[in-house]
Structure formats: C-alpha cells, structure tokens
Amino acid sequence: MAAVLSSVPPQLSTATHRHLPSFRRRDRNTFHLYSPSPPSATANAAINTSSIEHGIQESLSLLDLMQSESISPDPSLLCSILKRCADARSLRLGRIAHEKAVLAGLHTDPFVGNSLLLLYSRCGFLSTARKLFDEMPSRNVVSWTTAISMYHHAGLPHEAINLYRLMCGGAAFDNSVVKPNCFTYTTVLNCCASVKDFELGAKVHRQIVDDGLQNDKFIIVALIDMYTKCGKVCDARKVFDKIPELSIEASTAMIEGYSGNGQPKEAVDVMRMVLRSGPVAEMAISLGFTAMIRPFLMEMALRHGQEIHAHIIKFGHKPENKHLSALMNLYERCDKMAIAYRVFKELEVKEFGLWRRLLSGFVRNGLYAEALMVYAEMTTLDYGMSLFVVIEALNACVGMRGLKEGRQIHGTLLKVENLMGSTSLTVLSELYTCCGKHEEALKVSNLNVNIKNFIPRVTR
Known part of the structure; x- marks a missing residue:
C-alpha cells in the first residue's frame, strides 16, 4: 500500500497527451493576482500551501491506487481534487489531475470539464482555459x-x-x-x-x-x-x-454612487436612513463603516464622519481596526489631528500607510514636534527608512528650526544610500540655511548638484 501511495504517475501515451495543453512556454495571456506580502505572511502562506498540496497529493495517490486495481474513479472525486487545486492555484498538481482525468476518460464529463476550466482560469492560463471551453462537447x-x-x-x-x-x-x-x-x-x-x-x-x-x-x-x-x-x-x-429589505451592501453601493456622481447630500440621506434602520445599523458597524465613511472625504466630510463616529460611541459598538483606520484617515484629511491621533492610538494594528498619513498631517498642520515624535516611533519599527518619511521629517525640522534633529537625519542619509536623493538634499540644505549654517548648506547643495549631474556608466 505504501509503495502504491508513493508511486510515480503512469507514463502517458501520445494519444493521451493530445488531450492535454502544452506548457513549454507560458500563455501570452497569463496574469498574476497577487501583491508582495511581508516576510511573516509569506512564510505562513507557504506553510498553508504546503499543507494543502500534501492533502491533494494524497488524493492523487488514491487515484493511482484505484487505477492500479482497475477501479474507475467517480467524476465527483476528480471535481473535488481539481477544485482544491484551483483554490490553491496549484497548476502542477492540477495538471497531474488533468492527466488522470484523461486516463480515466472523464475529461469529457461536463462537471469535470467545468472544474478544469476553473483550474486553468484561476491559475491565469486564459488561452488554455478558452481552448478547453471551445472544445467542450457540451x-x-x-x-x-x-x-x-x-x-x-x-x-x-x-x-x-x-x-x-x-x-x-x-x-x-x-x-x-x-x-x-x-x-x-x-x-x-x-x-x-x-x-x-x-x-x-x-x-x-x-x-x-x-x-x-x-x-x-x-x-x-x-x-x-x-x-x-x-x-x-x-x-x-x-x-x-x-x-x-434594506441591506448594508445595497446602501453602501447607493451612497458611493451618489458620492461618485457629485451628489453628497443624497448620499448623506441614504446614510442616515441606514443609521435609523435598527438591525441594519448593527450590520453597518460589522460590515462596512469604512465604505460608509469613504464617500464623505469631501466638503461635508467632517460633519458626517463625526455623525457616524458619534453613532458608534452612542450605541456602544466596538469598531474593528478597518473602521478606526477609516475614521483616522477622515480626521487627518480634515486637519483634526488631535482626534486623528486619539483614534490612531486605539488601533491594534498600525499599518505603514496610517503612520505616513499621521506624519504628513502633523507637518501640514504645523505640529512639527509631534511629527518628529511620530518619526522617532516609526524608526523603531523600521518604517523610518522610506524616502517619503525622511523628507517629511526634514520638513518638520525646517518648520521648527530643529538643527539637532536635522543633523541626526542627515546622518541617516549618509548611512542609507537610497535616501540620498535630490529632494531630501534640497530640504536638508534649506534647513541648514534657515538655521544660519551656510557652509553646511553649501556642502549639501554641491552634493545635490553632483547627484543631479551623475551619469551611470554603461558597461558592455
């Protein structure tokens, strides 16, 4: 039994191979539906994928066992395996399952055909999926x-x-x-x-x-x-x-529709209807205060955002991280930095984008000491090595004539090469000038000129 479960898939005849798509090169229409993840998330995903693929491998080995004993697999079993391959975006295992479907003569079964179509479309092989679709008997x-x-x-x-x-x-x-x-x-x-x-x-x-x-x-x-x-x-x-029956999904679509077409008053009317509607108001908290707030990042943003925030507090709801993030974004855009910071402190998970918003909001509102305090916290979280963050911190130094803090950031620029750009050096030169350090300002300006005039050597 163990030998069977670890056996290599049987070799296929030339006739069988005719039913399988060729993968000698990638489909021209291949597309990717992922974005970079942090290292920990990537590691967790790799572990989960490995576990899922192990389960699929066991199912494929079961098919080997059935075929070795001349037992025809049920189409539903193949459909289940193919669906798991599609969910895991595992083209390698999916193609093995496809081979086994062809060997069993089940590739023409309409349900198996649909599962194959799902597999190749999920894996991004549009041309292959369309070819299978066009060749389906029904x-x-x-x-x-x-x-x-x-x-x-x-x-x-x-x-x-x-x-x-x-x-x-x-x-x-x-x-x-x-x-x-x-x-x-x-x-x-x-x-x-x-x-x-x-x-x-x-x-x-x-x-x-x-x-x-x-x-x-x-x-x-x-x-x-x-x-x-x-x-x-x-x-x-x-x-x-x-x-x-009123639903939060339909209400949100209507609110965003009004907002997108320049009708904020009508959007507010729908929002108030939702907040008055009892059970739907509960759903608004759990499903989408983010979407409810987003349309009001405009002229009436603050008033109506506060109305939603007050509703959360009044009825004792515990908003999720995404809802607090939306509120924090709202207050920052409306320059209500004290409230924005208070909401920010309530967040269990503080993403990089929110740190950036808080930093730029403090600088924009002339709260330079607070901005540098946020910058200091960001550096402890390895968020301080972004060019945008460094430039905003330097702008805060310029605003408060913070020579000491500016020199510390200058030291960071010297250590991290990719932060030594034209914009950061321009702001640094401005800082030294406004603090009366003209000699240092000149040195930075000359360095900036050298960077602008630098032409990389092309080696053949």
Whole structure:
C-alpha cells in the first residue's frame, strides 16, 4: 500500500497527451493576482500551501491506487481534487489531475470539464482555459459563467461581454441558448459598469426582471453599481427603492454612487436612513463603516464622519481596526489631528500607510514636534527608512528650526544610500540655511548638484 501511495504517475501515451495543453512556454495571456506580502505572511502562506498540496497529493495517490486495481474513479472525486487545486492555484498538481482525468476518460464529463476550466482560469492560463471551453462537447450555465468570470477577473470586460452575447444568442458552437443564472448576470453587470455600457446593462436588467431574479441581493448591488457608474443615478435609485429589505451592501453601493456622481447630500440621506434602520445599523458597524465613511472625504466630510463616529460611541459598538483606520484617515484629511491621533492610538494594528498619513498631517498642520515624535516611533519599527518619511521629517525640522534633529537625519542619509536623493538634499540644505549654517548648506547643495549631474556608466 505504501509503495502504491508513493508511486510515480503512469507514463502517458501520445494519444493521451493530445488531450492535454502544452506548457513549454507560458500563455501570452497569463496574469498574476497577487501583491508582495511581508516576510511573516509569506512564510505562513507557504506553510498553508504546503499543507494543502500534501492533502491533494494524497488524493492523487488514491487515484493511482484505484487505477492500479482497475477501479474507475467517480467524476465527483476528480471535481473535488481539481477544485482544491484551483483554490490553491496549484497548476502542477492540477495538471497531474488533468492527466488522470484523461486516463480515466472523464475529461469529457461536463462537471469535470467545468472544474478544469476553473483550474486553468484561476491559475491565469486564459488561452488554455478558452481552448478547453471551445472544445467542450457540451456547455451548461456553469461553463459559460466560469469563462465569462475568467475574463472579468482578468480585467478584460469586453471579452467577457462578447462571450455573454454568444451565450444568449446561440450564435456559436452548437447553436443552443443557455439561460444565465444570478452569478452570470452579476458578472456581466460588473463588466457593463467597467466599460460604462448603459445600453447593454439596461437590456440585462430587463432580462433579469423577465427571469424573476430582480430581488437577488447580489444582482441588486450590481445593478445599482452599473447604473451609477454609467451616470444614471435616478435609475439606480429606482432599483434601491424597490428593495424588499434594506441591506448594508445595497446602501453602501447607493451612497458611493451618489458620492461618485457629485451628489453628497443624497448620499448623506441614504446614510442616515441606514443609521435609523435598527438591525441594519448593527450590520453597518460589522460590515462596512469604512465604505460608509469613504464617500464623505469631501466638503461635508467632517460633519458626517463625526455623525457616524458619534453613532458608534452612542450605541456602544466596538469598531474593528478597518473602521478606526477609516475614521483616522477622515480626521487627518480634515486637519483634526488631535482626534486623528486619539483614534490612531486605539488601533491594534498600525499599518505603514496610517503612520505616513499621521506624519504628513502633523507637518501640514504645523505640529512639527509631534511629527518628529511620530518619526522617532516609526524608526523603531523600521518604517523610518522610506524616502517619503525622511523628507517629511526634514520638513518638520525646517518648520521648527530643529538643527539637532536635522543633523541626526542627515546622518541617516549618509548611512542609507537610497535616501540620498535630490529632494531630501534640497530640504536638508534649506534647513541648514534657515538655521544660519551656510557652509553646511553649501556642502549639501554641491552634493545635490553632483547627484543631479551623475551619469551611470554603461558597461558592455
């Protein structure tokens, strides 16, 4: 048994290989959906991925055992393995599962085909996924929706819309018309919002009503978003007013729609409606005060942000970190630095972007000593080595004629090469000049000129 579980996958014939996509080079349409993570997060992700892949390996070994004993695997087992490969973005294990599906003759099964489509689209191989889709013997609504979603998530809304038209028109493949479901409609409406295609969006809305799906909560949000993105705020409000039960998601979409179309008063009216609506007000705290606050970073920002903040305090809610971050951003932008700092101190996790906002807010408001205090804290957290942070700290030194502090930062510039830029040296020269240290200012100015005139040598 142990030997079987650790066995190498069987060699495939030439005929079998014809059913598998070639990966000698990357698809031209490969895309990546990740961003850099801190080292600890990367390590945790690697451990989790390793654990998940180990479980998938065990399932694949079970398939080896079944095939060695001439037992045909059930399509649902292959679908489960392929879905886990897709969730883990594991192309290597997914391709092994694909090979086993071909060996078992299950690659033409519609459910297995949909799982394969999901795998390659999740892994970013759009061309491969589309080839599989085009070659599927039959396509159901899941097949179409997966392919449409693939293009939408890849930032290719026009391709997604074209595929939707084929789906509804029956103008391709076997000329059969497949009826969209809620997920299909939601995805297509999001694409219409992206390209501001009001005509198609309105047509899709009529189809939704004909199918009796107009009260689906995801479709409602997508409709409001589509209409507001197309500048049809009145149509969005008609959808909002017909909602059987008020939800925070729909309310947030309507608030952001009004805000994005330059109608802050109407956005405030919806916000107050949410705050008065009992259970929905509770949901506003848990799901989205960040989104509720964001639209008011404008002329009426402070008053309405304070209204939301007062609501949090009055009803004894314990806001999450993201809600406090939104409030801190609000107060900083409105130059209410004392309140911003008080909210900042309540944060359990203080991200780099919030430190930057606090620092620049203090400098902008002439609170130079407070700015340098924040800078000192940032240096203890290894946040002080950013060029932006150093420049803001030097601006604080200029504002308070802080020669001693400025010289300390000058020492940091000399130690860290990537901080020695034209802007930081210009501010440093200004500091020495305003403190009457003209000789030091001249030295810094000359160094700045040398940096500007430096031309890197190109070696062949």
